Amino acid sequence: MASKFYIDNLAKHVGQTVTLQGWLYNLRSSGKIKFLLLRDGTGVCQGVMVKSVVGEEMFAKADQLTQESAFAMTGTVRAEQRAPGGFEMDVTNIEIISVAKEYPITPKEHGVEFLADRRHLWLRSSRQHAIMRVRHEIIRSIREFFAGRGFTLLDAPIFTPAACEGTSTLFETDYFDLGKAYLTQSGQLYGEAGAMALGKVYVFGPTFRAEKSKTRRHLTEFWMVEPEVAFNDLNDNMDLAEDFLEHIVSNVLKNRMPELKTLERNIQKLEAVKRPFPRITYDQAVEILQKNGVAFEWGNDLGATDETIISEQFDRPVFVHRYPSEVKAFYMKRDPQNPKVALAVDVLASEGYGEIIGGSQREDDYDVLLQRLKDHDLPQEAFDWYLDLRRFGSVPHSGFGLGIERTVSWICGLEHVRETIPFPRMIYRITP
RNA sequence: UCCGCGGUAGCUCAAUGGCAGAGCAUGCGGCUGUUAACCGCAGGGUUGUAGGUUCGAGCCCUACCCGCGGAGCCA
Incomplete structure (x- = not known):
């Protein structure tokens, strides 16, 4: 098979005659010259077709091309200052x-609902290309980060017998003769089993929440990466999260600058994401809120507007740790110094993007954990295997979960997480 | 579930209670360097639905439907 030519590789073919295959992005024409913008997925290249060069028939052939028509364009590659990509093609031939x-998405403005209904076509636009590439870079960086530190990928099941945390509303389905099954809301408990087996693991997969959340930060189906490490305490956990986030952001800056430019992202704000990140306790967070005139009572969980106020105090992500144990999940270990707080930690992204990481040191004592299950009215049978992890060689261990879509949204500087995943699932949208 | 905003041409939007319009898209014509090209012409409407007020309703009133994003919950 003959080798293919792609737009992102044109620099190596200046002066050569090549054929590009793709779709018509836009067409501008005068009486004797046409400008054909071909996109091939790697970029957009302008082909210049001159009537006196290609002849009457070929020139007329281009008139058949409507927006998004597929065609092949052959010609000589030429460096061109005026072209956005730096290269143009002097077209000698096109094949339709x-x-x-008639293509519904025009180069002009559209509303989000109109575009969401045509998500399968919307993905062809340059802005969506940029977001998908940044998402890809983030996920690639995540795998690279863990692989480079000796972590093993541990895939957790999607079908689960009961709630992992006992708080969220879950999607329910029938599971043959075994009764109800639920779509996972977190792979964490399985990650803990993995950490006891392999030391350092990470779970990476889709998760599901049936809550009727209608905000720019929520999807019903989203991706989460959850590292879990044996013998890590809360501070080790924060160290890991800090390294992790810095690694992701620096990779995006290094490898996806053109995409960030397309998205008109403020680069300085991303460049500020360097270790160390500030670490404040929940108590200190409450002080910040009260100083900013929020009537906040100790013991409540931080709301979305509270998180925004706190994150605005810093130029990089901030750790908030040691939350009141009442508002946190059953498996989080209480602070031996102060049993009223849990060894939990959230990371609030800068610029008001909210919680992107939630994690904790896990309860490793069998009796305490059993009591917590009872306190939360959770079915003990379903968690019996989880209690085994405390029966057989329990050790201190910690982990956290990073929401991929919120991270993409933050790094890209988007208004809404719906653009961060190819086909978003929200409470009132399951198509396309 | 609660609070707020919205629904007018294929799309994005305008229209003091007084002839329903513009830009883009589409079709036709023009233009040899266009960058969301430009210029001219044309087609395109049950103003979300059902009632009501009025000489007259896209606009005011009532109910309903649909959507949006915010709260709660969370990543």
Whole structure:
């Protein structure tokens, strides 16, 4: 098979005659010259077709091309200052592969609902390309980070017999003769089993929440990466999260600058994401809120507006640790110094993007954990295997979960997480 | 579930209670360097639904439907 040519590789083919295959992004024409913008997924290249060069027939052929028609364009590659990508093609021939019907997404503005209904087509636009590439870079960086530190990927099941945390509303389904099954809301408990087996593991997969949340930060189906490490305490956990976030952001800056430019992201704000990140206790967070005139009572969980106020005090992500144990999950270990607080930690992204990481040191004592299950009215049978992890060689261990879509949204500087995943699932949207 | 905002041409939007419009898209014509190209012409409407007030309703009133994003909950 003959080698293919792609737009992101044109620099190596200046002066050569090549053929590009793709779709018509836009067409501008005068009486004797046409500018054909071809996109091939790697970029957009402008082809210049001159009537006196290609002849009457070929020149007229280009008139059949509607927006998003598929075609092949052959010509000589030339460096061109005026072209956005730096290169142009002097077209000698085009082959029409398929003529597109009237394309609904025009180069002008559209509303989000209109675009969401056509998400399968919306993905062709340059802004969505940029977001998908940044998402790809983030996920690639995550795998690279853990692989480089000796972690093993541990895939957790999607079908689970009961709630992991006992708080969220879960999607329910029938599971043959075994009764109800639920779509996972977290792979963490399985990650803990993995950490006891392999030391350092990470779970990476989709998670599901049936809560009727209608905000720019919520999806019903989203991706989460959850490292879990044996013998790590809360401070080790924060060290890991700090290294992790810095690694991700620096990789995006290093490898996806053109995409960030397309998204008009403020680069300085991302460049500020360097270790060390500030670490404040919940108590200190409450002080910040009270200083800013919020009537906040100790013991409540931080709300979305509270998180925004706190994150605005810093130029980089901030750790908030040692929350009141009442508002946190059953498996989080209480602070031996102060049993009223849990060894929990959240990371609030800068610029008001909210909670991107939630984690904790886990309760490793069998009797305490059993009591916590009872306190939360959780079915003990379903957690019997989890209690085994405390029966057989229990050790201190910690982990956290990072929401991929919120991270993409923050790094790209987006208004809404719906653009961060190819096909978002929200309470009132399951298509396309 | 609660609070707020919205629904007018294919799309984005305008229209003191007084002839329903513009830009883009589409079609036709023009233009040899365009960058969301430009210029000219044309087609395109049950103003979310059902009632009500009024000489007259896109606009005011009532109910309903749909959507949006915020709260709660969370990543």
